[in-house]
Amino acid sequence: METLKAAIPESLKRAIADSNVDDLQSTCSSLHRFFLHFDPFHQIITQLADPKYGLCGKSEEDALKSKQLGNECFSNADYAKALDCYTQALRKAPLDTGDRKSNLVATLYINRATVLHKMSLLVECLRDCTRALKICPSYAKAWYRRGKANASLGNYRNAICDLNVAKIVEPSLGGKRQIEVELKILLDQCKSTSAAVQIQHKDNSCNTVGEMPQMKLQCVSMPDKGRGMVSSCVISPGSLVHSEEPYAMIILKQCRETHCHYCLNDLPADRVPCISCSIPLYCSHQCQIRAGGQMFRIYPENNDTFKKMPSDLGEYASEVIQSDDSEQEIEDITEHKHECGGVHWPVVLPSEIVLTGRILAGFLLNSTSENIVNFVERLELSHCYKHMSSESKLDSHIYATVLLYCLQHSCETMFSIDGVSISQVVIIISQIKVNCMTIVRLKSIDAHGGHFGEFPFQYGAHSTSNVEQVRVGKAIYKAGSLFNHSCQPNVHAYFLSRTLYLRTTHGVAAGCQLELSYGPQVGLWDCKDRLNFLKDEYAFHCQCIGCSEVNVSDVVLNAFHCVNPNCSGAVLESRVLDCEQQKIKHFTITDRVDKNDDISVCLNVFKQNGAYIHGQPGYCLKCGSYCDLESSQAAVSEALICIKRLQDAILLKEISSITISDALISLQSLRLNLHAYNKLIAEAEDSIAQAFCLVGELQLSVDHCKASIQILEKLYDTDDIVIAYELTWCSLIFNISGKKLRNFQ
Numbered sequence: 001m002e003t004l005k006a007a008i009p010e011s012l013k014r015a016i017a018d019s020n021v022d023d024l025q026s027t028c029s030s031l032h033r034f035f036l037h038f039d040p041f042h043q044i045i046t047q048l049a050d051p052k053y054g055l056c057g058k059s060e061e062d063a064l065k066s067k068q069l070g071n072e073c074f075s076n077a078d079y080a081k082a083l084d085c086y087t088q089a090l091r092k093a094p095l096d097t098g099d100r101k102s103n104l105v106a107t108l109y110i111n112r113a114t115v116l117h118k119m120s121l122l123v124e125c126l127r128d129c130t131r132a133l134k135i136c137p138s139y140a141k142a143w144y145r146r147g148k149a150n151a152s153l154g155n156y157r158n159a160i161c162d163l164n165v166a167k168i169v170e171p172s173l174g175g176k177r178q179i180e181v182e183l184k185i186l187l188d189q190c191k192s193t194s195a196a197v198q199i200q201h202k203d204n205s206c207n208t209v210g211e212m213p214q215m216k217l218q219c220v221s222m223p224d225k226g227r228g229m230v231s232s233c234v235i236s237p238g239s240l241v242h243s244e245e246p247y248a249m250i251i252l253k254q255c256r257e258t259h260c261h262y263c264l265n266d267l268p269a270d271r272v273p274c275i276s277c278s279i280p281l282y283c284s285h286q287c288q289i290r291a292g293g294q295m296f297r298i299y300p301e302n303n304d305t306f307k308k309m310p311s312d313l314g315e316y317a318s319e320v321i322q323s324d325d326s327e328q329e330i331e332d333i334t335e336h337k338h339e340c341g342g343v344h345w346p347v348v349l350p351s352e353i354v355l356t357g358r359i360l361a362g363f364l365l366n367s368t369s370e371n372i373v374n375f376v377e378r379l380e381l382s383h384c385y386k387h388m389s390s391e392s393k394l395d396s397h398i399y400a401t402v403l404l405y406c407l408q409h410s411c412e413t414m415f416s417i418d419g420v421s422i423s424q425v426v427i428i429i430s431q432i433k434v435n436c437m438t439i440v441r442l443k444s445i446d447a448h449g450g451h452f453g454e455f456p457f458q459y460g461a462h463s464t465s466n467v468e469q470v471r472v473g474k475a476i477y478k479a480g481s482l483f484n485h486s487c488q489p490n491v492h493a494y495f496l497s498r499t500l501y502l503r504t505t506h507g508v509a510a511g512c513q514l515e516l517s518y519g520p521q522v523g524l525w526d527c528k529d530r531l532n533f534l535k536d537e538y539a540f541h542c543q544c545i546g547c548s549e550v551n552v553s554d555v556v557l558n559a560f561h562c563v564n565p566n567c568s569g570a571v572l573e574s575r576v577l578d579c580e581q582q583k584i585k586h587f588t589i590t591d592r593v594d595k596n597d598d599i600s601v602c603l604n605v606f607k608q609n610g611a612y613i614h615g616q617p618g619y620c621l622k623c624g625s626y627c628d629l630e631s632s633q634a635a636v637s638e639a640l641i642c643i644k645r646l647q648d649a650i651l652l653k654e655i656s657s658i659t660i661s662d663a664l665i666s667l668q669s670l671r672l673n674l675h676a677y678n679k680l681i682a683e684a685e686d687s688i689a690q691a692f693c694l695v696g697e698l699q700l701s702v703d704h705c706k707a708s709i710q711i712l713e714k715l716y717d718t719d720d721i722v723i724a725y726e727l728t729w730c731s732l733i734f735n736i737s738g739k740k741l742r743n744f745q
């Protein structure tokens with residue numbers, strides 16, 4: 001793309017940088033004309049869109065190499081490596097290699113099933129056997145392996161049926177005899193077991209939640225934020241107000257090897273590759289079908305084999321190979337189909353552009369027109385083209401043109417590429433920029449290394465807890481994108497699989513705006529950082545209550561201590577002060593602020609009818625004393641080095657008493673130099689609490705944990721998940737120390 005960008009004449013770049021929506025057709029036409037006469041553009045398109053140049057196609061040769069490697073690893077009992085090799089082979093193996101008796105993909109599934117059996121992953125082994133049978137229903141080895149897996153699972157009835165089918169379809173006499181021996185052992189085992197244990201199928205399909213949103217919400221127009229959602233009745237805290245499936249979704253590049261490309265759940269050991277290219281991996285056959293819309297079974301006529309069997313056994317075998325087929329659900333679904341076939345562009349282009357491609361492919365499939373003229377209206381999403389940076393405008397022009405050419409190669413529908421169609425795609429790219437949600441999963445590990453479990457909350461992780469946020473996908477939710485942002489949200493967004501759920505975090509009055517956080521929240525970052533983030537990521541200036549009214553968190557989060565040790569005033573750097581001054585200009589004493597004693601604790605500027613009296617960087621906002629911020633900053637940096645050392649020691653679980661006592665001295669220095677509610681003190685308290693917990697000093701651990709919570713309660717809303725995490729952790733230590741949870745306050 002850099003080659004294309006560098007070649008564009010400066011005058012055209014300027015026109016694009018200055019363009020607004022009305023100019024788009026003209027700038028897009030000019031760029032298109034330029035590219036049409038620029039040879040490298042055509043070369044790039046060929047490399048991106050011609051399967052001949054793609055590295056993501058199927059290759060029998062590569063598959064056989066990986067299979068061979070897998071066999072060697074299996075012989076050396078290196079099962080983990082063998083598993084990986086067979087999965088790589090499955091990714092590369094063309095589905096139609098071999099005949100109905102020795103299909104390569106079916107063989108690979110059975111090789112992998114054997115490894116899975118060796119690794120005691122029995123349910124996974126069973127699923128691979130069934131996959132092999134869907135391709136080759138009379139594959140004796142697959143029925144045999146299935147029988148063995150069912151027997152290991154204690155599901156003797158199915159195991160006996162599997163082995164009986166295996167005996168019938170096994171061509172060799174020797175093989176038949178061996179199966180008979182196994183059958184006899186199994187029948188004896190079955191007799192000695194009173195009840196056959198049923199197979200517990202692990203549910204790999206998307207999670208669903210029975211609860212449906214009951215509230216009626218209204219979409220209204222607002223002067224400062226465009227459309228937004230409001231409640232039409234009183235809503236109690238914790239209510240589910242909205243749930244929605246994505247209009248379009250894409251997995252993020254860094255999760256391609258670890259998460260299902262359709263439902264985004266963790267990939268199991270028996271991951272299922274796409275059947276036409278080597279990129280996507282799915283957790284199940286159902287997800288693969290939903291994304292690719294393709295048929296798995298290639299020799300359906302083989303069902304005839306079962307007609308020759310005793311009727312109950314034939315019925316059993318047919319049921320096995322037809323299990324999990326969800327063909328009715330796959331109609332019209334093209335999430336991945338148009339990207340398939342080994343072409344390069346879905347791998348090389350940025351995720352947002354591939355997501356744009358998915359939306360366009362959906363439109364094209366349902367479109368009768370050859371022109372892409374009214375696609376933007378169909379999406380009904382707001383956009384930010386006017387506010388985009390010059391760089392982003394140029395990128396969106398280039399990507400829109402490239403994407404349309406790639407799609408023209410990949411989609412069956414014909415359409416014309418001109419200034420009109422390219423301009424439509426530029427707008428869709430800018431719509432995606434502001435409306436796209438990042439799907440995250442949270443994983444948390446406590447100080448003892450055990451999992452807290454998986455928390456489905458989107459935001460709210462703070463640096464004092466060991467919560468890891470994994471960004472797994474990007475998606476457009478059409479109704480979900482009507483919820484505006486607030487840095488003090490009353491709605492919380494989370495995801496189960498790819499489904500969006502919105503729940504109220506507070507009670508909401510009728511007619512009140514329902515707002516979620518697009519990322520930054522009061523307490524997490526200071527106001528300046530939040531405004532910059534929202535400008536860069538979503539191209540709007542935040543008008544929420546947290547960014548327009550003074551709140552204690554924004555004042556103290558990064559504040560320094562007054563030189564007067566007894567003064568509780570806050571001392572601010574110019575960066576933070578400038579931002580707070582903007583709020584103060586429009587400051588009116590509202591009930592909310594007036595009742596908040598903390599504001600008057602750290603600054604008295606608002607007690608003077610809004611007059612701003614000590615508004616200088618480095619001066620205490622309460623008593624006006626001057627503080628040398630440079631020397632405070634130096635002392636803080638030194639203390640933080642020590643705290644970092646402690647945090648590294650915690651991760652390695654190698655904590656010495658010297659590291660802890662150094663950290664305690666540093667904590668003292670932080671307390672001297674930073675405002676009492678500064679977030680860095682909370683983080684240091686939390687790290688020291690973890691260290692004490694690890695060395696078994698549980699009471700000291702609880703004391704520091706409580707000190708951290710006291711600060712967090714000043715920075716965050718008391719109902720915030722951050723406080724909940726810390727409280728949970730604190731009560732955990734309390735429980736370990738043998739004291740009753742109810743005594744903890």
Ligand SMILES: C[S@@+](CC[C@H](N)C(=O)[O-])C[C@H]1O[C@@H](n2cnc3c(N)ncnc32)[C@H](O)[C@@H]1O
Nearest residue numbers: 225226227382434481482484485540542543544
């Ligand atoms: C996902 S959309 C929300 C729905 C949008 N208001 C509409 O009319 O479709 C995001 C856009 O809404 C506006 N918006 C959302 N939250 C805002 C806020 N706190 N302050 C200002 N504008 C906001 C911005 O224009 C932003 O680009």
